[in-house]
Amino acid sequence: MKITPRDKILSRQKARELGEKLRKEGKVIVFTNGCFDILHRGHIEYLEYAKSQGDVLVVGINDDDSVRRLKGKNRPVNNLQDRMYVLAALYMVDFIIPFSQDTPYELIKEVKPHILVKGGDYEPHDVVGKDIVESYGGKVIIAPYKEGYSTSHLLNKIKKEEKSL
Numbered sequence: 611m612k613i614t615p616r617d618k619i620l621s622r623q624k625a626r627e628l629g630e631k632l633r634k635e636g637k638v639i640v641f642t643n644g645c646f647d648i649l650h651r652g653h654i655e656y657l658e659y660a661k662s663q664g665d666v667l668v669v670g671i672n673d674d675d676s677v678r679r680l681k682g683k684n685r686p687v688n689n690l691q692d693r694m695y696v697l698a699a700l701y702m703v704d705f706i707i708p709f710s711q712d713t714p715y716e717l718i719k720e721v722k723p724h725i726l727v728k729g730g731d732y733e734p735h736d737v738v739g740k741d742i743v744e745s746y747g748g749k750v751i752i753a754p755y756k757e758g759y760s761t762s763h764l765l766n767k768i769k770k771e772e773k774s775l
Contacts, residue, residue, distance in 0.1 A: 615698030618705050622720060625668070625707045629721045638664030641723035641739075643714040645677045646693050647686040648764055652756040654700070659753045660727040661702035668705045668721055669697060670714040679712055687765070713738040724748045730755025 620628060632639050642660045646653060646669075661667040671694060677686040686693065694706050709717045718726065718739035726743045730753055734740065740750045 615695050618698040618703065619694050620705050620707050622707065622709075622717070625705070625717070626720045628668075628705060629723075632666055633722070637666050638725065639666050639668060639721065639723040640664035640725045640727055641668045641670065641714075641718060641721055642727045643670035643672070643709075643717070644729075645672045645681065645686060646697055647677065647681070647688055649696055650764060655756050656729055656753050657700060657702050661704075663725050663727060663751055666704045667702055668707065668723065669703050670717045670721075671697065671706055671708050672712075673708050673710045676710055676712055715739055715742070718742050722746065722748075726750045727753055729753050 629639060640660050640663045642657070644653075657667065657669070671690070672680065674686055674690050688696070690708055694708065697703050697706050707717060707721070711717075715738050719742055723743060725748060726737060726739055728737045728750070732752060734750055734752055737750050737752075743750060
């Protein structure tokens with residue numbers, strides 16, 4: 611049976627069940643999260659790196675209200691359904707779970723990943739969920755930072771180019 615992008619998008623309940631099932635199968639669960647508003651090369655390399663750390667990559671994604679609280683009233687550019695669908699179409703992403711809080715703390719408690727990956731713009735002690743993952747022997751990994759790639763940078767570049775027209 612062919613898996614479609616829609617098949618990769620899970621509810622919180624399905625996420626809990628999936629975590630239990632994968633652990634019973636002995637799979638190494640990797641978790642990361644973000645807004646993933648306008649996908650760019652930095653995101654792709656980051657997700658490839660995260661996937662390489664284990665067997666199954668689970669991505670938590672902020673819902674639209676959460677993105678607005680974190681990034682401002684003009685964000686997200688792409689709505690949650692579109693952001694999830696685009697992420698789900700990527701080969702390295704196994705599952706996507708939306709969350710409405712400003713951090714994925716509760717979601718991390720539910721998924722119980724073996725490995726928690728965050729981008730190189732984070733310090734290990736600042737990673738939300740570090741305490742949870744390390745409490746049961748998991749680990750936090752900081753991915754290499756890809757300089758010059760960010761959604762905010764792209765949006766600023768577009769605004770500058772529009773002004774020069």
